[in-house]
Amino acid sequence: MQTVQGVARSADGTPIAFNQSGSGPALVMVDPALGFSGFDNIRGLGAVLADEFTVHTYDRRGRGASGDTEPYAVQREVEDLAAVIAAAGGSASVYGFSSGGLLALHAAAAGLPIDKLALFEPPVRPQGAPPDTDFTTEIAGLVAAGRRWDAVHTFLTGIGVPAEVVGGMEPLRPALEPIAHTLVYDCEISNATTFELLRAIRTPAIVLDSEGSSDDLTGGTAAIAQALPNGTRRSLPGDWHGVGNEVLAAAVAGFLRRG
Numbered sequence: 496m497q498t499v500q501g502v503a504r505s506a507d508g509t510p511i512a513f514n515q516s517g518s519g520p521a522l523v524m525v526d527p528a529l530g531f532s533g534f535d536n537i538r539g540l541g542a543v544l545a546d547e548f549t550v551h552t553y554d555r556r557g558r559g560a561s562g563d564t565e566p567y568a569v570q571r572e573v574e575d576l577a578a579v580i581a582a583a584g585g586s587a588s589v590y591g592f593s594s595g596g597l598l599a600l601h602a603a604a605a606g607l608p609i610d611k612l613a614l615f616e617p618p619v620r621p622q623g624a625p626p627d628t629d630f631t632t633e634i635a636g637l638v639a640a641g642r643r644w645d646a647v648h649t650f651l652t653g654i655g656v657p658a659e660v661v662g663g664m665e666p667l668r669p670a671l672e673p674i675a676h677t678l679v680y681d682c683e684i685s686n687a688t689t690f691e692l693l694r695a696i697r698t699p700a701i702v703l704d705s706e707g708s709s710d711d712l713t714g715g716t717a718a719i720a721q722a723l724p725n726g727t728r729r730s731l732p733g734d735w736h737g738v739g740n741e742v743l744a745a746a747v748a749g750f751l752r753r754g
Contacts, residue, residue, distance in 0.1 A: 503578035505556070511575045512560035513553035513582065517545025520610075521583040522751065524552045525576065527593030528650065528681040531558035533670045537592050543744040544590075548751070551583050555595075557677040567680055569601055569687050576602045586610055588751050593618060593736070594681040596702075597688050600719075603698040612700035613747045616708060616736055618654065619688055619715045626686035635679045643675035644668055650678045655709060657735060693722040700726045701750040703743070705733030712736060 499515040514532070522544060530536035531554045541550040554561040556575055564571070576598065580587045586608035591599030596617030603609050620627070630653055637646035651661045664671070700723050704716035713730070720728035731738045731746055 501582060503553070503575075503582040505571065505578045506574040507564050507571060509556055509562045509564045509571070509575065511553055511556065511562075511578055513551050513579050515549060515551050515583070516541070517548055517550045519548045520751070521580075521587035522548040522550050523576065523579050523583055523587045523589050524550060525589060525591040525595035525599050526552075526555055526558075527595045528654075528678055529647070529671055529674065530592070530595065531555065531674065533559055534667060537590070537595075540590075540740045540743055540747075543740050544748060547748055548588075549583070551579055551587070553579050555598075555677065555680075557680065558674045567683065569598075569684050570605075572598055572680065572684070573602045573605050573607070577607050580607060580609070588613065590747060591615070591617065594684055597681075597684050600688065600693065600696060601684065603696045603700075604692050609698050611751055612696075612698050613703070613750055614700060614719070615703045615738070615743070616705070616712045616716055617688075617702070617719060618685065618712065619690075619693075619719050620685065621714075622690050622718060627682075628686060631679060631682035631686060634682055638676045638679060643672045646675045646678060647671050650682075655711065690718075690722050693719060694724065696723055697725060701746070702726055702728050703738070703746060704728070704730050705736065705738045706730050707732075707734040708736050 503511045524537045557563040588611040589599045589609050590613045592615045596614035634646050702716050702720040704713045720726040
């Protein structure tokens with residue numbers, strides 16, 4: 496299947512690199528923390544969905560072939576997504592994985608032309624819990640001190656990635672260390688996500704989780720689906736924070752194609 500590469504220009508001038516493949520209604524996919532074209536979390540799923548949709552994946556700012564402009568703000572990433580949606584034809588459905596799902600929710604709350612949202616285990620903090628600014632400060636401090644790989648380890652351990660997974664990530668160091676500073680961006684997005692924001696989103700949404708995930712992830716999925724005025728939840732057979740691409744694609748496509 497042919498892939499077309501392009502660059503969208505965000506509102507602050509930052510170049511955002513994207514790939515387009517497939518045919519059909521536009522679908523933009525948003526990576527989680529550390530995800531980008533050089534460390535794929537969503538592109539295998541996108542390849543399956545490209546049988547039915549025109550799929551757009553992109554490198555979030557500070558990652559891969561995309562640029563980065565300081566100072567960071569969540570709104571800048573919303574504008575990045577807006578630029579990709581514009582390049583996709585002016586409106587699109589959006590799939591977001593993990594913290595990429597939180598970014599998709601912020602984009603919908605900001606009024607971007609999003610037809611539908613499909614989200615996989617966006618990691619919302621419990622209702623009423625304060626933002627974890629200490630964790631954000633810790634990650635930012637490690638990056639500022641040049642301890643980028645320590646920042647990656649601390650972040651992954653702090654969000655509950657199993658120890659055996661974190662311990663086996665050393666071969667990924669060349670890909671992940673250069674984008675460690677973007678972990679602070681994902682922390683900022685998480686800190687800015689509130690249930691008040693969720694309750695203001697009218698976009699039809701499906702919030703998916705894996706039956707093999709931990710209670711914090713499945714509980715967060717349930718809480719988000721309940722808070723969204725037009726949200727539904729569905730659990731799928733899978734492992735911790737992951738479901739096979741064919742199973743996940745069937746659930747996403749089924750929701751997106753419904754009128």
